[in-house]
Amino acid sequence: MNDTVANGPEPDSDRPAGRRARPGLLARxxxxxxxxxxxxxALIVMLLVIAYPIYYTVVLSFFKTPPSLAMSxxxxxxxxxxxxxxxxxxxxxxxxxxxxxxxxxxxxxxxLGFGAALVLNREFIGRGILRGVLLIPYVISxxxxxxxxxxxxHSDFGVLGSILFRMGFIEDKLNLxxxxxxxxxxxxxxxxWKEFPFAMIMILAGxxxxxxxxxxxARVDGASPLNQFLxxxxxxxxxxxxxxxxxxxxxxxxxxxxxWIMTGGGPAGASDIWITQIYQIAFGRIRFGIASAYSxxxxxxxxxxxxxxxxxxxxxxxxRRPS
Amino acid sequence: xxxxNARSIVRASRPVGFASALLATTLLSSPAVxxxxxxxxxxxxxxxxxxxxxxxxxxxxxxxxxCAQVTPLDYEGKVSYWYYGPTEAxxxxxxxxxxxxxxxxxxxxxxxxxxxxxxxxxxxLNKLRTAALGNxxxxxxxxxxxxxxxxxxxxxxxxxxxxxxxxxxxxFWPGAMKSVTLNGKVWGIPTNNETMAFIWNAGIFEExxxxxxxxxxxxxxxxxxxKQIKENTGKSGYGLVARVNAGNTPFRFMPMMWGEGGGALxxxxxxxxxxxxxxxTPGARKAVQNYxxxxxxxKSVPISALTNTQTxxxxxFLANQLAMVIAHPSEYATMLDRANQATGSDKxxxxxxxxxxRYGKIPKGAETRAVVFGGGNVHIMNPDNVEGxxxxxxxxxxxxxxxxxxxxxxxxxxxxxxxNTRGFKTEWMKERLDTIKFLDVSTSMLPSGIPFPxxxxxxxxxxxxxxxxxxxxxxxxMSVEEATADAEQRIQGLLDGI
Numbered sequence: 001m002n003d004t005v006a007n008g009p010e011p012d013s014d015r016p017a018g019r020r021a022r023p024g025l026l027a028r029x030x031x032x033x034x035x036x037x038x039x040x041x042a043l044i045v046m047l048l049v050i051a052y053p054i055y056y057t058v059v060l061s062f063f064k065t066p067p068s069l070a071m072s073x074x075x076x077x078x079x080x081x082x083x084x085x086x087x088x089x090x091x092x093x094x095x096x097x098x099x100x101x102x103x104x105x106x107x108x109x110x111x112l113g114f115g116a117a118l119v120l121n122r123e124f125i126g127r128g129i130l131r132g133v134l135l136i137p138y139v140i141s142x143x144x145x146x147x148x149x150x151x152x153x154h155s156d157f158g159v160l161g162s163i164l165f166r167m168g169f170i171e172d173k174l175n176l177x178x179x180x181x182x183x184x185x186x187x188x189x190x191x192x193w194k195e196f197p198f199a200m201i202m203i204l205a206g207x208x209x210x211x212x213x214x215x216x217x218a219r220v221d222g223a224s225p226l227n228q229f230l231x232x233x234x235x236x237x238x239x240x241x242x243x244x245x246x247x248x249x250x251x252x253x254x255x256x257x258x259x260w261i262m263t264g265g266g267p268a269g270a271s272d273i274w275i276t277q278i279y280q281i282a283f284g285r286i287r288f289g290i291a292s293a294y295s296x297x298x299x300x301x302x303x304x305x306x307x308x309x310x311x312x313x314x315x316x317x318x319x320r321r322p323s
Numbered sequence: 324x325x326x327x328n329a330r331s332i333v334r335a336s337r338p339v340g341f342a343s344a345l346l347a348t349t350l351l352s353s354p355a356v357x358x359x360x361x362x363x364x365x366x367x368x369x370x371x372x373x374x375x376x377x378x379x380x381x382x383x384x385x386x387x388x389x390c391a392q393v394t395p396l397d398y399e400g401k402v403s404y405w406y407y408g409p410t411e412a413x414x415x416x417x418x419x420x421x422x423x424x425x426x427x428x429x430x431x432x433x434x435x436x437x438x439x440x441x442x443x444x445x446x447x448l449n450k451l452r453t454a455a456l457g458n459x460x461x462x463x464x465x466x467x468x469x470x471x472x473x474x475x476x477x478x479x480x481x482x483x484x485x486x487x488x489x490x491x492x493x494x495f496w497p498g499a500m501k502s503v504t505l506n507g508k509v510w511g512i513p514t515n516n517e518t519m520a521f522i523w524n525a526g527i528f529e530e531x532x533x534x535x536x537x538x539x540x541x542x543x544x545x546x547x548x549x550k551q552i553k554e555n556t557g558k559s560g561y562g563l564v565a566r567v568n569a570g571n572t573p574f575r576f577m578p579m580m581w582g583e584g585g586g587a588l589x590x591x592x593x594x595x596x597x598x599x600x601x602x603x604t605p606g607a608r609k610a611v612q613n614y615x616x617x618x619x620x621x622k623s624v625p626i627s628a629l630t631n632t633q634t635x636x637x638x639x640f641l642a643n644q645l646a647m648v649i650a651h652p653s654e655y656a657t658m659l660d661r662a663n664q665a666t667g668s669d670k671x672x673x674x675x676x677x678x679x680x681r682y683g684k685i686p687k688g689a690e691t692r693a694v695v696f697g698g699g700n701v702h703i704m705n706p707d708n709v710e711g712x713x714x715x716x717x718x719x720x721x722x723x724x725x726x727x728x729x730x731x732x733x734x735x736x737x738x739x740x741x742x743n744t745r746g747f748k749t750e751w752m753k754e755r756l757d758t759i760k761f762l763d764v765s766t767s768m769l770p771s772g773i774p775f776p777x778x779x780x781x782x783x784x785x786x787x788x789x790x791x792x793x794x795x796x797x798x799x800x801m802s803v804e805e806a807t808a809d810a811e812q813r814i815q816g817l818l819d820g821i
Contacts, residue, residue: 067372262630267798
């Protein structure tokens with residue numbers, strides 16, 4: 001598009017031969033001015049709907065906003081909201097719940113998705129139908145799915161409990177959602193059911209890019225199927241897997257619908273995670289200040305994950321960049 | 324057509340209704356009830372079931388003529404309105420009444436454009452909070468009795484008293500007026516007021532060896548009955564509800580807590596200061612202990628109580644698997660509707676349950692008999708928080724219409740009572756009494772009603788702190804003493820502004 005960018009400037013005379021000087025930042029921006037113009041509308045919208053709310057959330061996190069006061073009468077408390085939050089027993093419990101929920105949901109969704117992708121990557125009759133069937137949980141509305149699962153799990157009249165009881169596996173009612181020890185694993189099962197098709201599709205796409213000649217070469221060299229998988233397929237999927245894990249991790253950290261609809265964070269806070277707690281504090285208890293502090297902490301965690309995500313996305317670019 | 328439908332809900336069990344009325348009259352004359360009359364402003368000596376019946380149909384109302392004095396009938400304008408109206412679980416008749424209200428308003432004020440949105444009870448509070456913060460609130464909002472205080476304290480409501488829409492304050496229950504009064508100013512008008520009743524399945528009572536026509540008189544009886552029902556029939560006894568963030572939970576727990584002598588604050592006292600916390604008192608602990616005994620010790624209530632609201636209790640009740648619940652007068656009509664929707668043998672079984680439904684007074688505790696004085700109020704939002712320009716004349720026309728004796732009776736047809744007490748004198752109230760089964764029983768609970776404390780923090784106390792206290796105990800994360808002490812600490816923090 002632009003010769004200066006494409007060819008680079010003339011080398012400085014005092015630089016070693018073969019190395020070109022990189023243009024300055026302003027020069028590069030100016031060179032790409034038309035590109036910036038094209039993305040300007042999108043950038044402006046993003047600034048309005050993302051940057052400003054983030055800024056306002058950070059500002060609010062330094063204020064106390066009791067329910068009896070209008071927002072304009074909020075009280076500046078500095079870092080008090082953060083201190084209160086980090087010292088609270090409840091925050092620690094909710095943080096543990098959040099990581100249990102996020103890590104296990106991500107882990108099982110990827111493992112199950114990987115397995116399904118390996119199956120679907122083979123040729124067999126009915127593969128197309130099976131692929132469609134396995135995608136159903138992903139396309140169903142999370143709200144509808146949550147209500148359906150709530151009835152499947154219902155402690156008194158749930159389908160699951162009824163089946164297990166009739167088959168003689170349990171002698172009493174199956175209490176999943178009303179039990180503090182079982183509620184989170186029960187919700188993780190629902191989440192994995194809902195999310196594994198996403199992992200499956202991502203990994204399946206990755207599997208279809210594994211070069212057949214490499215696998216053939218491995219077979220010729222006498223590699224067993226396991227070794228072919230470990231030494232050819234898996235390394236080739238590394239990028240896809242990292243991105244899938246990061247995307248699912250972020251999605252799970254932000255996942256609101258399933259825990260909120262199925263249990264509202266209960267019983268006794270046993271399924272409360274950061275995002276449900278933030279909603280509860282902001283809209284149930286009308287503490288926008290402390291909810292904002294909570295959100296800022298969540299945001300920082302997300303930024304860290306986002307950094308690794310971008311790094312994973314651009315890892316190939318770095319390798320391809322000429323030295 | 325509406326009234327024909329109303330008539331279809333026939334008084335199937337007159338002897339029971341009459342007996343209940345007699346019982347109501349007897350109880351109303353007890354000293355404990357006199358004391359509670361002070362809290363609601365309802366004089367139990369006057370407002371007996373017989374009195375309510377005797378005044379019904381003695382006054383003719385012309386709503387259009389009354390409202391024309393407030394806003395001319397040819398007024399041109401626009402009003403936006405949010406409310407919590409009938410849901411899918413509501414009886415068909417309630418839907419028809421709301422449809423008729425909007426149709427009649429449009430006929431009476433043909434030049435006022437009404438943008439009405441029925442927002443579910445569970446969504447309305449958060450939606451209105453957010454809308455008010457973003458200056459996108461509707462001009463008029465009808466809210467449950469508990470919610471207005473928060474908006475008033477934030478300056479998001481306009482002052483509004485009955486006289487502003489042509490009615491004297493004396494036409495409304497003094498207790499209900501307290502629920503719209505904050506810092507000496509009036510912020511809304513009561514549209515409907517009700518108390519719940521105790522409902523039981525006489526068939527399950529008989530099966531369990533209990534007197535099928537006798538409701539448990541005390542909360543201790545409820546615990547004992549629930550246990551006996553579970554042991555003798557395998558069915559759940561009491562429909563305990565303990566979900567967090569659901570108004571159903573405090574509406575069912577507070578009557579027990581007040582009855583045993585406790586309270587969230589001192590709202591159950593004759594002269595509440597709303598500064599004294601009573602949730603860690605022996606009475607409050609006794610009420611929590613009752614819940615523990617039923618859920619953990621006896622396992623006589625649905626396990627799903629921690630995630631259930633009353634709506635989820637309707638299915639097991641109709642399936643003859645749950646014996647006792649606390650619900651609105653409309654529960655009978657709802658059950659009848661649902662039974663009629665069933666088919667085959669299911670319908671037969673459900674109709675049998677409806678036939679076995681009995682209504683009684685809410686049981687009493689060691690101290691008194693109490694029930695939540697519930698209902699709804701209509702408010703005008705602060706023009707600064709409203710989307711577009713406020714049309715006060717149109718807003719007043721709408722409020723005059725809904726808070727008048729005619730429509731405050733009709734809108735409350737199956738689930739409540741008119742907020743405007745002149746509604747009790749109308750022909751429509753007479754028709755309600757003649758056609759709605761058990762209405763006399765729930766109406767006779769009005770003198771035992773206690774309003775939730777009118778403080779901005781009320782919603783958090785009732786919908787979050789109290790249900791969480793119950794869940795901590797029912798899941799055995801805390802003992803009764805620890806949970807009530809924890810709740811006391813949280814309420815204190817709330818009142819201290821932490």
